[in-house]
Each structure stands twice: as C-alpha cells, then as structure tokens.
Amino acid sequence: MLELQRQAYLREGPPSAAVRRRRIDRLLAMVLDNLDSYVDALARDFGTRSRTGTLFAEIMGMFSTIEHTRSHIGKWMRARNPKLTARLYGIRAQVQPTPLGVVGIIGPWNFPLQLVVVPAAAAFAAGNRVMIKMSEITAHTAELTRSLAPEYFDQSELAVVTGGPDVAAAFAELPFDHLFFTGSTRVGRLVQRAAAANLVPVTLELGGKNPVVVAPNADITRAAARLARARMVNGGQVCVSPDYVFVPEGRIDAFADAVGASFRDMFPAIAADEDYTACVDQANYDRVRALIDEARARGARVEQIVPPGETLPDPSTRKIPPTVVRDIADDMRIATEEIFGPVLVLRPYSKLTDVVDHLSGGHSPLVAYWYGPGGRDFRTFVRNTRSGGVSRNDFALNMFPEDAPFGGVGASGMGAYRGKAGFDTFTHYRTVVGTDLPFVVTALAAPPFPRFIGRIIDVAVRVAHRRTRRRLGVRGSGR
Numbered sequence: 001m002l003e004l005q006r007q008a009y010l011r012e013g014p015p016s017a018a019v020r021r022r023r024i025d026r027l028l029a030m031v032l033d034n035l036d037s038y039v040d041a042l043a044r045d046f047g048t049r050s051r052t053g054t055l056f057a058e059i060m061g062m063f064s065t066i067e068h069t070r071s072h073i074g075k076w077m078r079a080r081n082p083k084l085t086a087r088l089y090g091i092r093a094q095v096q097p098t099p100l101g102v103v104g105i106i107g108p109w110n111f112p113l114q115l116v117v118v119p120a121a122a123a124f125a126a127g128n129r130v131m132i133k134m135s136e137i138t139a140h141t142a143e144l145t146r147s148l149a150p151e152y153f154d155q156s157e158l159a160v161v162t163g164g165p166d167v168a169a170a171f172a173e174l175p176f177d178h179l180f181f182t183g184s185t186r187v188g189r190l191v192q193r194a195a196a197a198n199l200v201p202v203t204l205e206l207g208g209k210n211p212v213v214v215a216p217n218a219d220i221t222r223a224a225a226r227l228a229r230a231r232m233v234n235g236g237q238v239c240v241s242p243d244y245v246f247v248p249e250g251r252i253d254a255f256a257d258a259v260g261a262s263f264r265d266m267f268p269a270i271a272a273d274e275d276y277t278a279c280v281d282q283a284n285y286d287r288v289r290a291l292i293d294e295a296r297a298r299g300a301r302v303e304q305i306v307p308p309g310e311t312l313p314d315p316s317t318r319k320i321p322p323t324v325v326r327d328i329a330d331d332m333r334i335a336t337e338e339i340f341g342p343v344l345v346l347r348p349y350s351k352l353t354d355v356v357d358h359l360s361g362g363h364s365p366l367v368a369y370w371y372g373p374g375g376r377d378f379r380t381f382v383r384n385t386r387s388g389g390v391s392r393n394d395f396a397l398n399m400f401p402e403d404a405p406f407g408g409v410g411a412s413g414m415g416a417y418r419g420k421a422g423f424d425t426f427t428h429y430r431t432v433v434g435t436d437l438p439f440v441v442t443a444l445a446a447p448p449f450p451r452f453i454g455r456i457i458d459v460a461v462r463v464a465h466r467r468t469r470r471r472l473g474v475r476g477s478g479r
Contacts, residue, residue: 001159002174005102005129008156014099014127017074023124023157024070027117030152031059034144038113041140045112047318048278049234057234058114061399065418066121068402073125076423082433093433099127100428101177104200106168106191108182109137109280110237110340113145115182115205120158122422123180131159133171137281169194176200178426182239183207184338185363185411203415203425206408207239207338208365213246213355213381215372220251223371223393224258227344228266230395232322235277236342237284240367240396243339246355249348256303256324256346263305263322270319271310278318279341285318288341291334292323300334301326352377356384363411367391367398388412 015023031038035055042058043049082093103123107116112135120130134142139162146160161171172179172194181191182205195202214223230242247255270276279285296302305322306312312321323343328335334345349355359368368387370378382390388408389398399406399418407416417425444453469475 001131001155001161002102002176004156005131005159009099009101009129017077020073020125020127021070023153024066024121026152027121027124027158028062028066030145030148031062031113031117034148035059037144038141041144042113042138044140045109045138046235046278046280048274048276050275050277053234053275053277058111061111061114062117062121064402065118065422068419069121069125069422072420072423076125076420077127090437091433091435093431096430096432097126097423098428098430100426101128102131103128103426104131104133104171104174104176104179106133106171106179106181106183107135108239109135110234110239112138112141116145119180119182119203119417119422122417123178123426126423126426128177128426129157131161131171131174131176133161133163133168136162136164136168173197174200178203180417180425181205188413203417204408204413205239205406205415205417206366206411206413207340208363208408208412209243209336209338210240210365210367210369210387211244211246211355211359212242212369212371213349213352214248214251214255215370215377216248216352218372220255221258224255225262226371226394228259228262228322231344232263232266232277232342233395235279237277237280237340238396240399241340242344242369242395243365244335244345244347246347246349246358249350252326252346252348256326259324259344259346260303260305263324264307267305267307267322269307269310270312270321271307271314271317276319279320280318282315282318284340285313285315285320288320288339288343289313291337291339291341292320292325292343295325295328295332295334298329298332300328300332352380356381359385364388364409366408366412367396369395386410 039051039054042054077097079094079096105116105119116132116134120132123130134145136142142162146162149158149160161167172191175198179191179195179200180203181188185206185208188204188206192202192204212227214220227242227245233241267273267276279288292302303324304312312319320342325334325343325345328345364386366388368385368390370381370390370392372378374392378392386409389406391397403419405416405421406418407413415425
C-alpha cells in the first residue's frame with residue numbers, strides 16, 4: 001500500500017487545491033453517508049454509547065475544524081516571496097509549501113472515527129496520500145471504515161488497515177514521510193522508537209493526568225457541577241478529561257458534596273441509561289476498578305454514586321458509577337496513572353504555590369483547567385505551569401477555536417494539528433532560490449580571498465560586536 005501511494009504521488013505530483021478539497025469532501029461523505037452505520041458500530045464497540053453522545057462528541061467535533069481547513073487551502077498553498085533585501089541583490093526566491101508525500105495515521109479507541117478523520121483531512125489539505133491504522137479495540141468501527149473506504153477512494157489516495165498489535169507495530173515501522181499517532185504515552189514511546197529507525201518525523205497526540213484548580217474565590221457549587229459533567233463526557237474516556245482537582249482545603253467537603261449531588265442529579269439511573277457510556281472493553285473496566293480498589297484498600301475515602309436499587313460496578317455491562325476519591329497518597333496508582341474513566345480525585349491545597357510546585361514536579365498534561373475568575377492568580381498559574389493547553393471555567397475550551405493549534409508538550413505529546421497547524425504539520429516548506437546575475441555571488445566564499453574581502457569582514461564583525469555590547473550595556477572593547 002505504501003509503495004502504491006508513493007509511486008502515485010511521485011507520478012502525479014502535488015495536487016491542486018480543487019483535488020485536495022475534493023478528497024476532503026469524499027472523506028466527509030464517507031462518514032455522513034453512513035452515519036447510522038457508524039452510530040451502530042460505535043454502540044457495539046462500547047456496549048453502551050448513545051446516538052446523541054456519538055453525534056455530538058464524535059461527529060460534530062469534526063465539522064468546524066475541517067470546514068475551516070477546507071476554506072483556507074488556497075491561501076495556505078501560496079508560495080511566500082523573500083524580503084526586499086534579497087530582491088535588491090538580484091536573488092529571486094520563494095518558499096513553497098510542498099506535500100510530504102505519504103502520511104501514516106494510527107488512531108485511538110476512545111474517538112476512533114473523529115481522531116483519524118480530522119488528521120486525515122489536514123493531510124489531504126497539505127496534498128498528501130494517507131494510510132490509516134484503525135484501533136483494534138473498536139473493531140466494528142474499524143471494519144466498517146475499512147470496508148467503506150474503497151467506495152470513496154482509490155487505494156493510492158486513502159488506505160485503511162485493520163488488525164491487532166502486531167499489525168500496528170508493523171505499520172509504525174513503515175518508512176512514511178510522516179507518522180501521526182493518537183493514544184497513550186506508553187504506546188507513544190513505542191511508536192516513536194519504531195519510527196526513529198527510518199528517521200520518520202512523528203506527531204504524538206498523547207494524554208496525561210489533567211489537573212484542575214478550583215480558585216480560592218471560585219463559586220464551589222458551579223465549579224463542582226461543571227466538573228461533574230466534564231468528567232462524564234464519553235464515560236471519562238477522553239484525553240482532555242479533568243483527572244484530579246485541587247480544592248482549597250477549607251472548602252473540600254463542600255466541593256465533594258456538590259460533586260456528588262451533581263452526579264446524582266445527572267444519573268438517577270445508570271444500569272438502563274443509554275446515555276451512560278460504558279468502559280470500552282473488559283481490560284479497561286478491570287483497570288479502572290483496580291485503581292479504585294487499590295486506593296480504597298490503602299485508606300483513601302471512596303464514594304461511588306450508585307442509584308437506589310442498582311448494583312454497580314457491573315462487569316456484564318462494564319459500567320462503573322461516578323466515583324469521588326479523597327485522601328490519596330502520592331504513591332498510589334490512582335495518583336500517578338491516567339484514570340480514563342468516571343472517577344474524580346480531590347486533593348486539598350492551602351497555597352497556589354503548592355499547586356504550582358506539584359505540577360512542576362511531574363509530567364506536563366495535555367490540558368490544565370482553572371475554575372474561577374481570570375485574575376492575578378490565574379495568570380500566575382498559566383505563567384508558572386506547563387501544559388498542552390489551558391481551559392478556564394469549562395471543558396476542553398482550548399479545542400474550540402478551529403484556527404488554534406492543538407497538541408501536547410513533553411509526556412503529553414509533540415507537534416500539533418487543527419487549522420493552519422495541521423497543514424503545517426504535513427507540509428515541507430521548501431526554499432527555491434535562483435539568480436540571473438552576470439557574476440557568482442558565492443564565489444566570494446571560496447579561496448583565494450581578495451584582500452578587500454578580509455577588510456570588509458573585519459569591519460562587519462567589529463560593528464556586530466559593538467552593537468551587541470551596547471545592547472548589554474557594556475562599554476569598551478574588552479571581554
């Protein structure tokens with residue numbers, strides 16, 4: 001497949017803006033023409049995942065970003081001319097946005113459709129061919145996409161691959177022109193190691209334990225209600241989910257009560273609620289339960305919001321009730337591992353500096369949350385912490401602007417996409433320079449050197465030295 005796509009790219013060259021838009025339109029048509037089939041496939045993969053939840057989080061999340069990209073392709077494709085100084089010397093130059101060639105995309109299981117379609121649209125916008133490896137955990141969605149792709153694309157444009165970890169490992173080892181991965185930090189390390197053998201550049205969209213700070217002057221009830229809803233998006237199985245919450249120590253009881261009340265209002269029933277997303281498979285159900293059980297066994301306070309008359313957690317439906325955990329120790333697994341489930345950990349704090357110190361000592365998250373006013377404390381928090389993005393008073397707001405880059409930093413990823421950032425990720429900016437001057441400019445760099453060249457260089461170096469020392473406030477010519 002890779003060789004087929006590479007040869008097609010080399011034969012046909014960079015596609016026009018019209019061809020790029022047409023490929024994006026066919027990609028969207030593949031999804032929208034088969035919407036009911038995708039909703040059904042995703043429900044089968046998760047066990048319980050509502051139509052509304054899928055349409056909102058999986059499908060609607062594509063549109064604004066892809067439409068923004070599609071509408072700007074012509075502008076982003078334009079070559080950039082050099083500064084006036086180069087033209088004055090008779091040098092003609094352009095910086096040309098050039099497709100990389102063939103892009104590999106490895107998708108995750110939590111949003112197995114959106115998180116391959118959006119990067120594929122960006123790769124198409126940049127003029128590339130695309131190969132996609134779907135997650136084997138959401139096998140029905142993967143198989144549906146693999147079967148539909150040939151109806152909309154020649155395999156030389158878009159190819160979809162399915163299979164288990166062995167196929168994923170082989171896929172990651174291919175000599176793509178760029179490899180894009182969304183998934184866990186642990187697997188991201190393996191993907192980067194595999195790509196390094198062929199010097200393939202990678203974009204890693206990873207996860208991390210996303211912290212939340214409830215400001216000292218925040219409205220506790222409102223912050224708790226908003227966080228409760230945010231944590232339950234896709235059953236907590238979102239890379240930008242709030243994972244643990246720093247609450248002012250004198251208000252943590254009130255916050256815990258408010259979070260519990262919000263969960264009860266949201267879910268008077270869980271077992272038969274089609275809107276309540278289950279854990280995607282038995283392995284993830286067991287993993288989340290193990291995190292809770294270990295914390296409880298070691299003395300943490302665990303409150304599970306179970307509706308009257310129901311028995312939860314339930315391994316047959318893979319549903320875990322909303323869970324609030326307090327009084328954790330730093331060496332508990334729940335304190336160090338990304339939870340990826342309907343569990344919210346609460347931690348007290350007395351000073352904002354303590355929160356900043358805690359965050360600075362760990363891995364950088366994909367997003368950091370702040371609930372409260374956007375005053376001096378918020379600005380201090382943003383300035384002194386590191387994360388892929390920051391959202392204040394709402395869930396995943398950093399993903400809403402369609403022209404803003406999205407990506408992690410450190411352990412939460414590298415590189416970015418969405419909007420112009422996505423086009424740039426899959427583009428090589430190629431500098432093309434020429435001259436029709438009657439003499440060779442670069443001849444001055446080769447020996448033998450005329451004496452006047454040495455004098456010119458000496459003067460230029462002295463001027464640069466004086467200018468630098470002047471900026472530093474240093475007088476004289478000494479070191």
